[in-house]
Amino acid sequence: MSENQNTIPTYLNQLNDIQRKAVTETEGPVLVVAGPGSGKTRVLTFRIAHLIQKGVAPWDILALTFTNKAAREMKERIEKVVGPRANRVWAGTFHSIFARILRVEAEKIGYPSNFTIYDSDDTKSVISAIIKEMNLNKEHYNTNAIRSRISSAKSNLITPKLYENDPQLMAEDQMAKRPYVQKIYTKYVARCKRAGAMDFDDLLFRLFELLQKHEDVRKKYQERFKYILVDEFQDTNHLQYSIVKKLVNGENKPRNICVVGDDAQSIYAFRGATIQNILDFEKDYKPHGIQVFKLEQNYRSTEHIVKAANEVITHNRNQIQKTIWSDKGSGSQIKVIKTMSDTEEGKRVADTIVEQKTRHHLSNKEIAILYRTNAQSRVFEEYLRRYNIHYKVFGGLSFYQRKEVKDLIAYLRLVINPKDEEALRRVINFPRRGIGKTTIEKISALADAKSMTMWEVMIHVQASTKARNSIAGFKAMIELFQKKAETGNAYEVAIMAAKQSKLVDLLKQDTTIEGINRLENVNALLDGIKEFTEDNTIQVDENSNDKSLTAYLQNIALLTDQDEKSNSEDYVTLMSVHAAKGLEFKSVFVVGMEEQLFPSFMALKSDSPDGLDEERRLFYVAITRAEAFLTLSYAASRYKFGKQQYNEPSRFLDEIDISHLDNNSAYGRSSRAQMGNYGRESKPAAPSRAGVSGNFKRTGTAVTPSLKVDPKTFKPSPSQNIQNGMRVLHMRFGEGKVMAIDGINDKRVATIFFKSLPDDQQKRIMLKFAKLQILN
DNA sequence: GAAGTGATGTTTTTT
C-alpha cells in the first residue's frame, strides 16, 4: 500500500481485471453493478485517485455518497493513495454537498444564506401545528402520514401547485378521507420559507429549483464538476437523479459520470429510492456510449453464505442478471436457532456468541447482531450484560436529537436565524419565563396575519404587561447572544447562551439520574463545540476554516449517530439491518426471522409484491454482511405492543437450500409447519420475562414523595395571606420558606425553598391551588 | 404552574 506519487500507480495491481477497467475507463458514462463484497468502495476510491494521478484537479471531482461515514472513508482511502490533496475533492453526502452549494446561492431563490436546516422533528412539529390550526380531524390527519406524503411529493418534484393539479394524488387523498393534504403542503412550504428553513428534502428540491431557474448557476456547477461519481446509486430517488442529470448534461460537456450500485441491495424504496434509476441510467446514457461493468466476485464471504444469498434473491422478480461467486472455500454452514420465546432467543444467541468466541477466537468487534426493528435490541442487551460481553447499540435516538441538546442548539439556531420559528417556539418559554401558551399562539396568529415572522411581531403582541416584559427581555437576551456571535467563536456564544438562558441552572436542579445525564449531555455538547472551534482538522468547507457559529450549526445539522467517531473499544455490534449496509463482520446473527417481523407486517399487509421484494433485498443485505459465520434465529412467540404473539418462521428461511444449513438447523427447518404448532399447542411455560428484566430494572424513576405531614393536623391557610418570607408547611414537601412571589390575584406564584428536597432545590407553586399552612 | 392520571398511538427502515 505504500504509495509514492512518482512511481507507476501500483494501486492498479491490487485490482482484478473488471475492477481495473472500472477504474481506468474514466471518460464517458459508466455504470458499475457491484455485488456485495465485490470491492465497490475500492473501485470508487481508486477511480478518484486515478483521476487525480492523471492530473485532474481534486476540486473538479464530485463524489456523492449516502452517508457521512461512507464519504469520510472514501476520503481517507483516497488520501492513502494521493496524499492530502484528497481533501480537496468534493466528497460528501447528497445532503451535505447540496447544503454547501445552497449556502452560497440561497439568496437567488429567496432564502437567506444562513438558512436553518429543519430535522424530521422540526418538520413534524410544523405539520402538527398546521393540522391543529386548521382544526382537522386527527384521526384522518396523522402527522407522520402527512409528512411522508409531503416528502414523497417533493422527492418526485411535485410542488404544491402540481399536487393540486394532479387528479390522481387528489383522488387518493379524497379516498383516504384527508382532502386537505394539499392545503397542508402549501402551508408547510410557506411556513418553512418564512422561517428561512429547509427540511432534508428541500436541500435536494431547492437545489434542483436553483439549477432549473438559473442558467448561470447551472452552467457554473456543470463546468465546476468535470467528473461526477455516485455511490449506492440504487438508493437514490427520482429527485436526486434529476439533479445529477442536470449537473452532468452540460452543453458541450463530456458526460463523465460514474454510478455504482447494486439493484439487489436497494433497501430504501420506502422513502422514494427506486432501482428504476439504474435502469433509466443505462437507457439515458446509451446514446453517449455507456460502459457497464459487473463486479461479481465476492471477496468477503465463504461459499455457503454467498450461495445462500444468491438463492434467496432469485425469488425476486426483477433484477439485473449477475452471478456472484466466491473462491474462499465452502466455509461453515449456516446455523439456524429456533426458540420458544424472544427471551430464549436472546439467551441462545448470547450463548452462541460465547461459544464462537472461545472456539474461533473471535473478538467482540468481529460479531454483529442484526435485527429488523430497533425495538428488538433489548433482549440481546440483557443477556450480553449478564455474560459480561461488551456491546454497543447503534441507532435509536441520536445525541443531537435529545431534548436538552436540541434546546441549547435551538438557542444557537435562533442567534443565527431569528426567523427560525421551530427554534423560537422551543425556547421562548424554556426555561420558563412567563410567556405562556396563549401568548405564543397570539404571536403566531399575528405573524400569520401580517405575513411576518414570529420574531419580528412578538414585541407588538397584545398581552399582559408582564408577558410583554418577558418577551422584551427574551429578545434582548437573544440579541446579546447575536452580538457575541459577531465577534466571538461558536464556543463563546454557546457558553453564554447556556448560562444566561438559565438552561444549565434548570438542569442542575434535577438530581435524578436522568437529570444528571441531561446535564452531562449539555456539557458534552459544549465540549463538542469547543473541540470544533479548536480542532483544525474539522472542516466544514475544504476551502475555509470557519469557526463561527454558523459553520458549526451547518456541520452538525446533517450528522447522525452513525457518524460517531469509531474508537478502539472491543464491542459486539447491535444494529438494524438498514444500518449495517456497507459493513462486514466475521460472524453475523440475523435475529427475529419470523413472518410479520422479517418480512415486516407492513410489507405483507399491503399485498403488493414490491414490499415483499424489498424485505427480501433487506435479508440479502443482512446475510451478505457475514464473512465466515452466519446464524439465523427465530422465536415461536414474542412480545409485541405488550402482547404475546405467535409467528411462523420467516418464509425467507425456506428460500435457502438445505445443503447450506448445518445438520441441527436442517432438522429444525424442515419441520417449519410443525414449529408453528409447537409453540401454540404445548403452551410453553410462560418464559419468565419478568425474571429477566427484573435484574435490569430501570433505575432512577422519581418516586412520588410520601406525605410529610399528618393530614389530620394540617390546616391550610387562605392563599391570599401568604407573603414573601413566611415559613410554610406543605402536605408533601413539608416545611419550607417562601423566597419570592410574583404575579397578582389568581396568578400569584410562590417560589418556595423546601428543607426536604435535595440540595438547594426550589419549587414554584401556584398559590391559587396549593394548600399551604402558615407556620409561626 | 406542576404533577399525576388515563387515553392513545406507536414500531419498518433514515439522510
Next chain:
DNA sequence: ACATCACTTC
C-alpha cells in the same frame, strides 16, 4: 411495553 398528550387536581 413504552412514550406522549390532553386533562384534572392541587
